[in-house]
Amino acid sequence: MKQDKKKKRNFKQWIPFYLMGLPGLIYLFINNYLPLAGLQIAFKNFSYTKGMWDSPWVGLKNFKFLFRTADSWIMIRNTLCYNIAWIILSAIVGVTAAILINEVVGKLKKKFYMTAILLPYLMSMVVIAYLVYAYLSPTAGLFTKWLERLTGTAPAFYQESKWWPFILTFVNQWRNLGFGMILYMSTILGIDPSLYEAATLDGATRWQQHKNITIPLLIPTVVMLLILSLGQVFRSDFGLFYQVPMNQGALYGVTQTIDTYVYRALLKNNDVGMSSAASFVQSIVGFLFIVGANKVVSKLDKSSALF
Amino acid sequence: MVNTGKGWKVVANIVMVLCSFLALAPFVLLIIASFTDETVALLNGYSYLPEKWSLSAYEYIVGQASMLGRAYLMTILVTAIGTSVGVIITALLGYMLSNKNLPGRRFLNLYVVFTMLFNGGLVPTYIMYVKTFAVKNTIFGLIVPNLLLSAFLVMLVRNYFENSIPQDLYEAARIDGASEFQTFFRVALPLSTPILATVGMMMGIAYWNDWQNGLYYLNDAGKNLYTIQNILNNINDNIAFLASNATSGVNLADLPTTTVRMAIAVVGILPILVLYPFFQKYFAKGITMGAVKG
Numbered sequence: 348m349k350q351d352k353k354k355k356r357n358f359k360q361w362i363p364f365y366l367m368g369l370p371g372l373i374y375l376f377i378n379n380y381l382p383l384a385g386l387q388i389a390f391k392n393f394s395y396t397k398g399m400w401d402s403p404w405v406g407l408k409n410f411k412f413l414f415r416t417a418d419s420w421i422m423i424r425n426t427l428c429y430n431i432a433w434i435i436l437s438a439i440v441g442v443t444a445a446i447l448i449n450e451v452v453g454k455l456k457k458k459f460y461m462t463a464i465l466l467p468y469l470m471s472m473v474v475i476a477y478l479v480y481a482y483l484s485p486t487a488g489l490f491t492k493w494l495e496r497l498t499g500t501a502p503a504f505y506q507e508s509k510w511w512p513f514i515l516t517f518v519n520q521w522r523n524l525g526f527g528m529i530l531y532m533s534t535i536l537g538i539d540p541s542l543y544e545a546a547t548l549d550g551a552t553r554w555q556q557h558k559n560i561t562i563p564l565l566i567p568t569v570v571m572l573l574i575l576s577l578g579q580v581f582r583s584d585f586g587l588f589y590q591v592p593m594n595q596g597a598l599y600g601v602t603q604t605i606d607t608y609v610y611r612a613l614l615k616n617n618d619v620g621m622s623s624a625a626s627f628v629q630s631i632v633g634f635l636f637i638v639g640a641n642k643v644v645s646k647l648d649k650s651s652a653l654f
Numbered sequence: 655m656v657n658t659g660k661g662w663k664v665v666a667n668i669v670m671v672l673c674s675f676l677a678l679a680p681f682v683l684l685i686i687a688s689f690t691d692e693t694v695a696l697l698n699g700y701s702y703l704p705e706k707w708s709l710s711a712y713e714y715i716v717g718q719a720s721m722l723g724r725a726y727l728m729t730i731l732v733t734a735i736g737t738s739v740g741v742i743i744t745a746l747l748g749y750m751l752s753n754k755n756l757p758g759r760r761f762l763n764l765y766v767v768f769t770m771l772f773n774g775g776l777v778p779t780y781i782m783y784v785k786t787f788a789v790k791n792t793i794f795g796l797i798v799p800n801l802l803l804s805a806f807l808v809m810l811v812r813n814y815f816e817n818s819i820p821q822d823l824y825e826a827a828r829i830d831g832a833s834e835f836q837t838f839f840r841v842a843l844p845l846s847t848p849i850l851a852t853v854g855m856m857m858g859i860a861y862w863n864d865w866q867n868g869l870y871y872l873n874d875a876g877k878n879l880y881t882i883q884n885i886l887n888n889i890n891d892n893i894a895f896l897a898s899n900a901t902s903g904v905n906l907a908d909l910p911t912t913t914v915r916m917a918i919a920v921v922g923i924l925p926i927l928v929l930y931p932f933f934q935k936y937f938a939k940g941i942t943m944g945a946v947k948g
Contacts, residue, residue: 363834371747379769385778450666463674471863477919478680492699533942553659626775634772
C-alpha cells in the first residue's frame with residue numbers, strides 16, 4: 348500500500364516533464380506519424396472526393412503502371428548514380444579541403460576562408476538557380492555571351508541535357524564544400540598534436556605526416572559518413588534537381604529523380620496513383636537502406652550509430 | 655628541420671583563396687547584374703564590369719512595393735513565428751528527453767529518432783495537410799509542414815542539456831522549491847544560450863529560405879501569402895509572372911526583367927549576407943556538433 352502511494356507520487360513528479368515534451372511529441376505525431384496511414388494510397392485508386400479511406404483498393408496496379416514506364420528506371424538510375432558519385436566525391440573534396448585549411452596559419456585568414464566557403468550552403472536552391480542562371484542564361488548569361496564572342500555560337504544550356512550531369516555535380520560540390528570541410532576539420536582538430544611533433548622530430552615530411560597520421564585517423568569518420576550517406580541513397584535534393592535546371596522538360600532525362608517525379612506526378616499531372624507508388628517505394632527502400640547502414644555503423648562504432 | 659611544411663602553407667593558402675573566390679564570385683555577379691543597365695545587360699550579357707550602371711531595377715522594385723513589400727513581410731512573419739515556436743518546442747522536448755530517470759525515456763527517444771529514419775513521403779503528407787488540416791492557401795501551410803521541429807535539432811538540444819549542464823544545478827533549484835517549469839526557464843534555458851542560438855539560427859535560415867511549402871501549399875488563390883522565395887520561384891517558372899502581378903498594368907516587353915529578377919534575388923538574400931558573418935560561428939558549431947549524426 349505504502350509502496351503504491353510512493354510510486355504514484357513519483358509518477359506525479361514527472362507530469363511537468365511530459366507536459367513540456369507534449370507540444371513537440373504532438374507535432375511529430377501529426378507531421379510524421381499520421382501520414383504513415385496514407386501509405387495505403389499507393390494501393391488504392393485515390394480520389395480527392397472519396398478520400399483516403401473510401402477510395403477503392405486496386406492491389407499492385409499503380410506499381411505495375413509505374414514500372415512499365417521508362418520514367419521509373421530513369422529516375423531511379425539518376426537518383427542512385429548522382430548520389431553514389433557525389434558521396435564519394437564529397438568525401439575526397441571535403442577531406443582535402445579540411446587538411447588544407449588546417450595548414451593555414453593565422454586565425455583571421457582561417458576565419459575568412461571558412462566564412463566565404465560556407466556561404467553557398469546558407470542559400471536557398473531558388474537563389475542558387477538564379478546564380479547559375481546568371482552564367483548560363485540563353486539571353487544574358489555570362490558564359491553564354493563569352494562563348495558567343497569567342498566561338499560565334501554558344502550551347503543552349505537549358506535545352507541540352509549533356510551538360511547537366513557536370514553542372515549539377517559542380518553546383519552540388521560548390522554548395523556543400525564548406526559543410527564537408529568543417530565536418531572533417533573538427534575531426535582533424537581532435538587529433539593528438541604530439542603525434543605530429545613526434546613525426547616532425549623523426550624527420551617526416553608534411554606529406555608523410557598527412558599520409559601516415561591525418562588520413563588514417565580520418566578514415567573512421569569518413570567510413571561512418573559514407574555508410575550513413577549510403578542510407579540516404581534513395582533520397583535526393585529536390586531543390587537542386589528541380590530549381591537549378593529551371594524545371595526544363597528537355598532536361599528531365601538527366602535531372603529527373605524520385606523526388607522531382609513524385610512532385611510532378613502529384614501536383615502537375617494530378618496522377619496520385621503513380622506518384623504515391625513512387626513515393627512508397629522511396630519510403631520503404633529508403634528505410635531499409637538507413638536501417639541497414641545503421642546496423643553496419645553500430646557494428647563498427649556504437650557511439651556513431653543513430654539508434 | 656628542412657621540412658617545416660612551408661610549401662604546404664603556400665599551396666593551402668592558394669587553394670583556399672581560390673575556393674573562397676569560387677564561393678563568392680557568383681554572389682558578386684548577382685549583385686553587379688542587379689545594378690546593370692537593362693539594355694547593356696541584354697546586349698553584352700551579365701558582366702562583372704558592365705558598361706553602364708543603373709538603379710532602374712531597384713526603382714522598379716520600389717514601385718512594386720505592394721507585391722514585393724508584402725512578400726518581404728510574409729517572409730519575416732513566417733520566419734519569426736516559425737523560428738520562435740520551433741525553438742521553444744524543440745528546447746522543451748529536448749529538455750524532457752535529457753532527463754535520464756524519466757519513465758518511458760527509451761520509448762520517447764525512439765519515437766523522436768524514428769522520424770529521421772522513416773517518413774511517409776510527399777504524397778501522404780500533402781494529402782493529409784490539404785484534406786484533413788485544410789492548410790492550402792493559409793499561412794499555416796507555410797509554417798507548419800516539415801519545418802517546425804526537426805528530430806535532429808531535438809537530439810542536439812537533448813545532448814547539450816544532458817552533457818553540458820551540471821545536473822546538480824537542476825537538483826539545487828528543485829531543493830530550493832522551484833517547480834519544474836521554473837527550473838527549465840530559470841536554470842536550463844539561460845545556461846543553454848549557445849545551443850539555442852545554433853538551433854534558432856538553423857531554423858531561421860530554413861524558414862527564410864523555404865520555398866517548398868509555398869510550392870506545395872499555395873497556388874494562385876493564395877498568392878497574397880507568397881514569400882520572397884515563392885516570388886523568386888514563380889519568376890523562375892515564368893517570367894511573365896512579374897508583369898501579370900505588377901501593381902499597375904505593365905507590359906512584359908517594357909519590364910526590365912533581365913536585371914529586375916537579379917535585384918529581387920539580391921533583396922531576398924540581403925539579410926543573410928548582412929547577418930551571416932556575425933552568426934557564422936554558431937552555424938559552424940552546429941555542423942560540428944551534428945558531426946556524424948547529421
